[in-house]
Amino acid sequence: MRRLRASRFHLVFTAALVCLLSCAVAPPFNATAYQYAISLKVESLALMEKAADPYSGHEAEVKALNLELQKAYEFSKGRRKNEITTRQWEILLDPGRNLLGGFFSRWERESTLNPVFIAEAKELVSDAFDKISGLESERIKPGDVQ
């Protein structure tokens, strides 16, 4: 009888502990989010390369890319417990800051940008995208949970 009570106590204790511990603090890996970061990095860097040309000739491309970037941002915002990655996207896309959003904003204002500057800015933007996709790739994939 005592052995049965002890076993039942073990089970209840274990179940309570498992419930308490099983709340995740970060979202799991999402393939769509990862794909967004990778493909938009490639497209963004390719368009930045054209910034030695007048902005007016590439305005439509910038607007089209900005639309895709907004979709990626909204997708990130819609995921639960994803505030950190969403904040990363905000910094990257903010036209008032100095990564991708700021680059396009400067290109529009100044019409053309200096090729040396473009090369250096591309490195920064490339790193920024890597930080977003890198974080996503570290997340726990559903098959990894045992």
Place this chain on the structure above:
Amino acid sequence: MPGFGDFLSTVKTDVAKLIEKNLSDYADAATSDCDDFLDSIKADLLRWTELLAQNQLTLQDFEFLVKGKKDLAELEALRQQGLAQIRMNKFKNGLISTVIGAARKAIM
């Protein structure tokens, strides 16, 4: 309840090993990331200063890049925060397996 004593003892030992492994792995990775980022800041500032001196960058270009590096530092800090959350999740998963394993041993 001798069975429960064994259960607690097993949990304590296994959890201590889990904590030690997780903390040391995380500390090593975070320190290495931090060092790499600081090295990249130094290298970039040196290169941009030289390009500015050679008039290959304007002052506005230089200012934009330096502020861009600051934005990148913020992204890196967020990344480290995110990695800490992921490691916490992995640690919790490991803890759950440990507790269940110890309970199984104690009951059988």
